[in-house]
Amino acid sequence: MSYAANFALVLPELVLSLGAIALMMVSAWGGPQSTRGVSIASIFVLAGAIVALAARGAGGGDAFAGLYRADAFADFAKVLIFVAAAVSIVIAPGFFQRTAGDDLRPEYPVLILLSSAGMGLMVSAVDTMTLYVGLELQSLAAYVLASFMRRDTRSAEAGLKYFVLGALASGILLYGISLVYGFSGTTSFNGIADAYRTDGRALGLVFGMVFVLAGIAFKIAAVPFHMWTPDVYEGSPTPVTAFFASAPKVAAMGLFVRVAIEAMGPAADAWRQIVIFSALASIVLGAVAAIGQSNVKRLLAYSSINNVGFALIGLAAGTREGVASVLAYMAIYIVMTLGSFLVVLRMRDEAGQPLEAIGSLSGLSRTQPGLALAMATFMFSLAGIPPLFGFYAKFAVFDAAVRAGLFPLAVIGIVSSVIGAYYYLRIVKTMYFDEPAAGYVKSGDRVEAGLLVIAALIVSPLGYLSIPALSAWTGAAARSLL
Amino acid sequence: MSGFPLLSLMIAIPAIAAMACLLVPAETARRMALGATLLNLLLGIVLWTGFEIGGARWQFVENYALFGRFGWALGIDGFALLLIMLSVFLMPICIGASWRSVTQRVPEYMAAFLVTEMLMIGTFAAQDLFLFYIFFEAGLIPMYLIIGIWGGVNRIYASYKFFLYTLLGSVVMLIAMLYMAAAAGTSSIPALMAYDFPASVQTWLWLAFFASFAVKMPMWPVHTWLPDAHVQAPTAGSVILAGVLLKLGGYGFLRFSLPMFPEASAQLAWLIFALSAVAVIYTSLVALVQADMKKLIAYSSVAHMAIVTIGLFAFNRQGIEGAMIVMLSHGLVSGALFLCVGVIYDRLHTREIARYGGLSSIMPRYAVFFLLFTMASIGLPGTSGFVGEFLSLMGTYQLSTWTALLCTTGIILGAAYALYLYRRIAFGPIKSDEVRGMSDLSTRELWLLAPVAAVVMWMGVYPESFLAPMRGDVAALLERVDRATPPSDSNPTAGRRVAAATHAASGEAHR
Numbered sequence: 001m002s003y004a005a006n007f008a009l010v011l012p013e014l015v016l017s018l019g020a021i022a023l024m025m026v027s028a029w030g031g032p033q034s035t036r037g038v039s040i041a042s043i044f045v046l047a048g049a050i051v052a053l054a055a056r057g058a059g060g061g062d063a064f065a066g067l068y069r070a071d072a073f074a075d076f077a078k079v080l081i082f083v084a085a086a087v088s089i090v091i092a093p094g095f096f097q098r099t100a101g102d103d104l105r106p107e108y109p110v111l112i113l114l115s116s117a118g119m120g121l122m123v124s125a126v127d128t129m130t131l132y133v134g135l136e137l138q139s140l141a142a143y144v145l146a147s148f149m150r151r152d153t154r155s156a157e158a159g160l161k162y163f164v165l166g167a168l169a170s171g172i173l174l175y176g177i178s179l180v181y182g183f184s185g186t187t188s189f190n191g192i193a194d195a196y197r198t199d200g201r202a203l204g205l206v207f208g209m210v211f212v213l214a215g216i217a218f219k220i221a222a223v224p225f226h227m228w229t230p231d232v233y234e235g236s237p238t239p240v241t242a243f244f245a246s247a248p249k250v251a252a253m254g255l256f257v258r259v260a261i262e263a264m265g266p267a268a269d270a271w272r273q274i275v276i277f278s279a280l281a282s283i284v285l286g287a288v289a290a291i292g293q294s295n296v297k298r299l300l301a302y303s304s305i306n307n308v309g310f311a312l313i314g315l316a317a318g319t320r321e322g323v324a325s326v327l328a329y330m331a332i333y334i335v336m337t338l339g340s341f342l343v344v345l346r347m348r349d350e351a352g353q354p355l356e357a358i359g360s361l362s363g364l365s366r367t368q369p370g371l372a373l374a375m376a377t378f379m380f381s382l383a384g385i386p387p388l389f390g391f392y393a394k395f396a397v398f399d400a401a402v403r404a405g406l407f408p409l410a411v412i413g414i415v416s417s418v419i420g421a422y423y424y425l426r427i428v429k430t431m432y433f434d435e436p437a438a439g440y441v442k443s444g445d446r447v448e449a450g451l452l453v454i455a456a457l458i459v460s461p462l463g464y465l466s467i468p469a470l471s472a473w474t475g476a477a478a479r480s481l482l
Numbered sequence: 483m484s485g486f487p488l489l490s491l492m493i494a495i496p497a498i499a500a501m502a503c504l505l506v507p508a509e510t511a512r513r514m515a516l517g518a519t520l521l522n523l524l525l526g527i528v529l530w531t532g533f534e535i536g537g538a539r540w541q542f543v544e545n546y547a548l549f550g551r552f553g554w555a556l557g558i559d560g561f562a563l564l565l566i567m568l569s570v571f572l573m574p575i576c577i578g579a580s581w582r583s584v585t586q587r588v589p590e591y592m593a594a595f596l597v598t599e600m601l602m603i604g605t606f607a608a609q610d611l612f613l614f615y616i617f618f619e620a621g622l623i624p625m626y627l628i629i630g631i632w633g634g635v636n637r638i639y640a641s642y643k644f645f646l647y648t649l650l651g652s653v654v655m656l657i658a659m660l661y662m663a664a665a666a667g668t669s670s671i672p673a674l675m676a677y678d679f680p681a682s683v684q685t686w687l688w689l690a691f692f693a694s695f696a697v698k699m700p701m702w703p704v705h706t707w708l709p710d711a712h713v714q715a716p717t718a719g720s721v722i723l724a725g726v727l728l729k730l731g732g733y734g735f736l737r738f739s740l741p742m743f744p745e746a747s748a749q750l751a752w753l754i755f756a757l758s759a760v761a762v763i764y765t766s767l768v769a770l771v772q773a774d775m776k777k778l779i780a781y782s783s784v785a786h787m788a789i790v791t792i793g794l795f796a797f798n799r800q801g802i803e804g805a806m807i808v809m810l811s812h813g814l815v816s817g818a819l820f821l822c823v824g825v826i827y828d829r830l831h832t833r834e835i836a837r838y839g840g841l842s843s844i845m846p847r848y849a850v851f852f853l854l855f856t857m858a859s860i861g862l863p864g865t866s867g868f869v870g871e872f873l874s875l876m877g878t879y880q881l882s883t884w885t886a887l888l889c890t891t892g893i894i895l896g897a898a899y900a901l902y903l904y905r906r907i908a909f910g911p912i913k914s915d916e917v918r919g920m921s922d923l924s925t926r927e928l929w930l931l932a933p934v935a936a937v938v939m940w941m942g943v944y945p946e947s948f949l950a951p952m953r954g955d956v957a958a959l960l961e962r963v964d965r966a967t968p969p970s971d972s973n974p975t976a977g978r979r980v981a982a983a984t985h986a987a988s989g990e991a992h993r
Contacts, residue, residue, distance in 0.1 A: 385623060402664060
């Protein structure tokens with residue numbers, strides 16, 4: 001395969017990497033006043049990456065002798081990742097401008113671009129080495145982003161915590177990869193799958209699988225590797241939190257699915273137990289622990305743990321429908337979660353300082369009915385109550401689980417979703433039933449408002465009209481894996 | 483009327499009106515909501531007149547494959563028609579009942595009611611399993627808001643309890659639905675009604691559906707959310723809760739449990755009978771000692787709904803027709819009783835029975851209506867309550883004499899608590915000057931109660947109008963469940979048919 005053909009396949013990551021390097025130069029010489037220009041340019045770079053994806057069309061294949069694969073699955077995940085990354089860049093200036101402390105610097109969009117390039121590699125990885133490189137590129141950029149507000153101790157703490165625990169998880173993952181490599185003699189997913197097929201019960205392979213999955217579970221924040229999530233979500237600047245809750249989740253979930261299906265597919269019976277445990281534990285813990293929270297960002301952190309649990313139910317099915325349902329779930333999930341964070345960004349007191357207490361939402365339906373309606377839509381949708389679109393996400397994963405015959409999992413999972421409904425309802429209750437609090441200062445940001453409206457419309461019952469397109473797309477993506 | 487999407491239109495009108503209501507001031511929102519509900523009532527009448535009795539089983543069918551995995555499939559049979567009529571009939575009354583009593587956040591209030599109406603019509607008209615589920619579950623959101631925003635003192639607790647209780651009941655049903663759609667390869671309700679699931683699977687599916695419908699119904703012992711929700715909800719909220727939302731459970735049994743799982747229904751009929759018998763006696767006794775009017779009516783609802791469930795699981799024509807009539811009658815009567823409570827609550831702002839007394843001399847017109855609805859609730863001949871309860875108990879007697887015996891005591895107990903309530907409110911000495919100052923029904927209130935009273939009498943005197951549309955559907959249902967009908971415990975032998983018949987007749991005469 002010629003270099004040109006290889007580079008054509010990795011064009012999206014190429015665009016991102018070169019764009020990021022070029023913009024880093026601009027920001028190094030341009031200084032803080034280049035922030036706006038660099039941000040706009042990075043959005044174009046992300047758009048360029050999506051165009052590069054679209055330009056390739058339906059074709060695909062392996063690049064660099066089986067290190068990287070371009071297929072429909074990766075394409076779907078990448079579109080979600082790039083869109084979520086672009087949204088995180090768009091919403092940042094408004095936040096930093098109005099918040100006391102550090103200003104937005106041009107490094108912010110550059111770091112998001114680098115992280116996106118890493119995420120692109122993650123979902124396209126068909127070799128444990130690409131997997132690790134992609135994961136680390138994503139993570140290292142993310143650690144810096146978490147502590148982007150240098151003078152805010154919470155932000156610094158978030159970055160440090162994320163880094164230390166992330167490094168630990170990377171270590172676990174590497175240990176697992178080395179075990180798998182040692183017992184299969186290869187780093188390629190196909191080769192690993194062959195090893196599992198011939199001798200899936202070899203102790204080293206089983207241990208390797210457990211460590212690899214544990215390392216990835218850390219990245220998607222599935223129980224029992226979720227502890228960092230609430231602290232990091234709370235401490236990071238809100239646009240960064242929105243980013244963490246969306247793009248890296250999709251990337252890590254895509255990676256998880258690909259590793260489980262392509263590399264360890266023959267050992268499905270073994271990893272299914274792990275996934276089922278993790279799914280149920282995430283659903284229950286995410287729901288129960290959220291009840292006591294009074295900070296809306298921490299609450300959304302537990303909500304993300306809870307939602308990852310539901311997505312894992314689709315993976316536990318291990319079928320084509322299951323994979324498709326995970327992708328559909330993640331697509332709908334990032335819209336709901338980005339929408340919720342867009343509302344959180346608007347929670348500011350008269351002085352423009354961000355508020356994070358749930359109590360400050362009191363009576364929002366009377367002070368800002370539109371904002372309250374949007375937030376209520378996202379909350380009911382995250383709880384999976386029809387007719388909102390979040391219901392379809394749960395519908396898809398449970399359908400896959402039922403079709404795969406996992407009845408106990410489906411029943412326990414859906415009954416636990418009622419616990420989760422409680423805390424989402426609490427937000428609605430605070431906004432609609434309680435007496436109005438001081439209220440928020442009105443934001444005049446048109447772009448943010450536009451994004452909020454788009455997210456609310458997708459989540460509203462109108463979203464159901466997109467099901468045929470969504471299932472065709474996720475179905476094609478799943479077929480490229482199974 | 484063929485080809486015109488009348489049902490979609492009936493769903494669209496309240497939806498559009500609800501959105502419009504949010505954008506206009508209070509007074510316009512009231513008028514808009516009333517206009518939209520009256521228009522829907524008019525369309526409902528068109529629907530009824532256009533419904534061909536004895537015609538195709540499913541009429542006004544629409545089917546668009548909009549959502550990939552499931553479709554926008556609508557269509558009605560006789561059962562659905564009658565329940566849709568009940569919804570569109572009660573809705574303008576609900577709006578009228580809140581005309582002056584709701585002053586806070588009127589546009590949102592009207593929007594919530596219109597959304598509820600839309601969802602109720604959708605639930606009854608849905609012909610796709612998942613479309614049904616979406617409408618069925620979505621009803622929780624507006625009701626949660628109605629109770630939580632415009633409810634009484636303890637509204638937050640009641641709204642949570644309502645939401646979580648009913649949600650927990652319903653989610654397991656979703657899993658059962660997913661299984662059914664996967665096994666049968668279709669999510670169309672008419673197709674599934676003809677699909678035979680293996681008997682062992684039926685039991686599990688039946689239990690999953692039972693979990694949902696028993697909570698909605700509500701059946702003892704999962705009825706505890708209802709008194710809380712009723713007491714805290716605003717008057718119109720109680721009307722719609724008792725009038726239409728409680729019918730979803732009965733409709734579910736009729737549409738899903740019986741035709742889709744006939745074997746399991748027969749096998750588990752004892753469970754229904756046992757829970758219903760307990761419910762009738764226990765909740766009637768509980769109703770007897772209530773000090774709060776709304777709570778009393780709420781408990782009486784649980785007892786009446788138990789008469790519905792035994793009728794449905796009697797596996798014969800009288801039982802099922804009776805159950806349907808009880809549902810319709812209860813929708814009207816308990817709705818009207820809540821309106822009656824609302825009328826005096828608006829004047830004295832208390833639901834405590836002890837605060838009232840002697841209203842018959844101060845509010846004579848009110849006392850007449852209240853008496854009529856009380857009697858209809860008891861099941862006095864000439865009112866709708868009698869027709870339904872009589873048929874339902876007669877049907878039950880043919881299958882289980884014991885259940886019929888136990889449930890008939892509910893009629894006596896029902897008379898006890900209803901008459902006792904009426905005596906305390908309407909008769910006796912006038913308690914206080916506050917009560918003396920209460921004015922009789924206003925024209926608006928008269929317009930709310932009179933139509934309900936007229937229909938209650940109509941249903942009591944000439945029930946044929948309501949029985950005719952569902953006759954064919956009952957026959958189809960019976961044909962479907964026939965193979966599983968459990969044996970009767972009265973064992974009439976062939977040679978002594980006459981004796982058995984007189985026995986049954988004398989049993990009924992004790993009513």
